[in-house]
Amino acid sequence: MESIGFNVILKENVKEADIYQLQKILDSREFILSTEYITKEEAALETEQMLGEDFIRFLGYNPLPPSIRVRLHQRWANPDSVMIIEQDLMQYDSIEEVYYKKSLLYTVNENIRQITLIILGFSILLTLISVTLINNTIRLSIYSKRFIINTMQLVGATRSFIRKPFLFTSAAMGFTGSLVALAILFGLIYLLQEEFEGVISFKDYDMMSILALGVILTGIVLN
Template sequence: MTYKEKGTKRRLRSSYITSVISISLVLFMLGLMGLLILNANQLSNYVKENIGVSIILKDKVKEVETRRLQKTLDATSYVKSTEFVDKETAAKELQAELGEDFISFLGYNPLLASIDVKLYAEYANPDSIAVIEKDFKKFSQVQEISYQKSLVHLVNENVKRISLIILGFSALLFIISFTLINNTIRLSIYAQRFIINTMQLVGATRGFIRKPFMAKTLMQGILGALIANAMLLGVIYFSQKELRQVINFTNVEMIGALFLIILLMGLFITWISTLFAVNKYLRLESRSLY
């Protein structure tokens, strides 16, 4: 093998590896967006279910009445969890926030015991909380209901806005991904345009000429998709380990479907890009190749 042939072979190998890496990175970004879409609902639920509603209890409510009220709340369809906060605990938390001992200054503890309620996500919206607030006030042990109405409204509005942004960004990312993979393959085939022309000159049919290029780029698509899926598995593993409370990939079927979609997208984009690129050079005359 001559030095020139070795150089050509090395360049082709380098081009092949570059194409596979480019395709895998683009498909990885699409996969990340897919994971985000799959968990967008879970993320929004996590945020909504951490919005607290405080039920302030009347002074001198007996412990047995408090426990009975807490059990009643836990049994309702809209309450996810409850936590009793006594006067002493509330005072310590407020002292930590203020950074000073207000009890020593006042001479007594003005705070009342309360029950912190976390609602299920589907009920954590302004209209539902307004109805739930009326139900809470019916209990004789309750003095008042406290929650941040502006925060509830802001969270719900932002969840809707973010959902639309994610959908729009997903469409844009798909277009960009298609363009990047298409350009990568076109450049790879451009470097071999003289081979296509030579095959035409010796009488090879268009189908015969396309076949090796299609096989090569489809293999690049498969390898790129497998690498992208391997990187996504790494992301899933890290997320499960470090962000279990926020992100939870428990639906194996959905994850498997996402991996299959990434593989199919890799095959589809490389196939159609190769088809258009090869056809372009099949139509060109010899003098137009320079």
């Protein structure tokens, strides 16, 4: 979700040198991913392209102020953090307003939360399906070798000796099943990112690593 951000609306009388200085300050802040200075002329051109007509000719002047377009890092792209950032930035005299669509930000965050829960539920479902299938396979394998197992018991083989090959096979199949589940899960995540490009970005690699490790360990242990 690293495309979420806001526009820093600047006062009309701010000098361009001061704007560049402010932009450097913003770029140094930990919560900011990137900034882009939008001049009055560039803002007018964007608005003209959006409206499809020359509004300046109609008004007789350009009412749009210069601004700095800000993009936030993922962990700061939520309503509470943006409100704190807004209060912090409003301390600068050259800033007129910090503009962002509050309702859109809340909606996007709620959708992200729901998508995350769906992905988590889907990963659990895939893991359970893999575990169930592998368990059934192991049970069938044991049943098919019941006569061999009985023979081994008759010649004095211990339970641990008999169980060891099945445990290794079960762990290997659990690991393989977990990899298949992860491949499907990460494929789903990739499709979501492609479908909602610029809105959703799963770049919390620590969380993804923990999820992958959890799925693999669950697949191995439960089998």
